[in-house]
Amino acid sequence: MALNHEENLRVDLAATFRIIAHLGMHEAVANHFSAAVSDDGKKFLLNPKWMHFSRIRAGDLLLLDADDESTASRKDVDATAWAIHGQIHQMLPAARVVLHLHPVFATSIACLQNPQISPIDQNTARYFNRVAVDEMYGGMADTTAEGARLAGLLKDKTRLLMGNHGVMVVGKTIGEAFDDMWTLERSCQILVTAWSTGQPLRVLSDEVAEKTARSWEKITDFSEQHFEEMKYLMIKHDPSLAD
Template sequence: MSEKSLGETKANLNYENERRDLACAFRWTVRMGMHEAIANHFSLKVGAGGTSFLINPKKHFSRIKASDLLLLDTNSPPNLKDKDAPDTTAWGLHSSIHSNCPHARCLIHVHPIYSTVLASLADSTLQPIDQNTALFFQRYVIDEGYGGMAFEKEGERCSSLLKDPEKKVMIMGNHGVLIIGDNVADTFNRLYYFERAAETYIKALWTGKKLRVLSDAIAEKTAGQWDHYTDFSQRYFEELKAILDEEEPSYRL
């Protein structure tokens, strides 16, 4: 496999709508306080071939524009020494998952506070104690085998845990959270609700009082009811873009 120059990955600015959606997600991740320096990374599969994907360079999320996103191919690694290259761990994690998990069209990996606190507990189970926590009932996987930074071998290991298309959240033990979805709106909505669910759960634990945990039957029923809100994530994301169109239109460039 030959290395691509980063100039080549930026030369092709196709997928305008996909780029704008992904850029919007980066900007809102900052607004919601879920970013971390110039670390963390999002990607989105594009095109019909199944190997091309957009991903962010090492740039602060608040400054990312649609045209900044790199168009990479899982079969052609970029020159990771280039100043605009994606983080080495971003390539290792995202290329592996996109290669091995066809259902994972969009990936968001972040270290938000409450999700990461949950990932740091000896038991990272998210108990269903309200509607938001029930949304994720039996719809996540816990990675208990953290092996260090997510270079290619670690990326391959993580991808092996995401074979079930119903498991759209990976609680990455000792690390953070990885969210997958069909598109940017779907995936960002899932991130938003997972962090809120984790916050509710962690703060409930802080009280030291006994939790009112939903039965498995009610938790599953509630999760299934969430599934019927098929246009909810897209409508929410359109609102987020509309706000940016008024306040931060540079994301579209």
């Protein structure tokens, strides 16, 4: 029997949690991913509070409504998840998928006085002039006002480097958002590794960096296939993720 739209989203999102855990990009039982189900983006799937990414199944995902304020008091919904994801799905209907993580290398860059991803190779160049930066960390993001502020920072961008905090990626599909998050973390790892040599960086010219970034934007099918391959590996390892 063919799966419907929500069922497909559930499987894909559950696979994303498993992939991120497999890659070691998760943080304990924190961090959250969401995916819009309704056309207006306000009904969305979210992982339950404090459940480890490595065991999340499709049926475990919560179906929430950004207009339902009573959700804030639910015991299975993390306050920071509701504050951030609820507001983004409320304010940005084009953000069909929202991934928020604290991966080591991207978070390290976010903690710098100048939190910028310098274009030194084709991975880092993917983000040339394409990352919003938040430099106003004020503690746990557990209020709707803070979630609205973060949503407002994205504007025309799909990546937010959250100063002293972590990183957020939004996208049209789960595949695109996953590959973007993976490449963003890899870019920061490359940059931190290059800096660690103590030698000067050979930074690409603005012209080459922009050309490379535009080339990335033309191959969303690459991103989708990266996700599909990783999803296949996760389902092969544990088919119960689709339950």
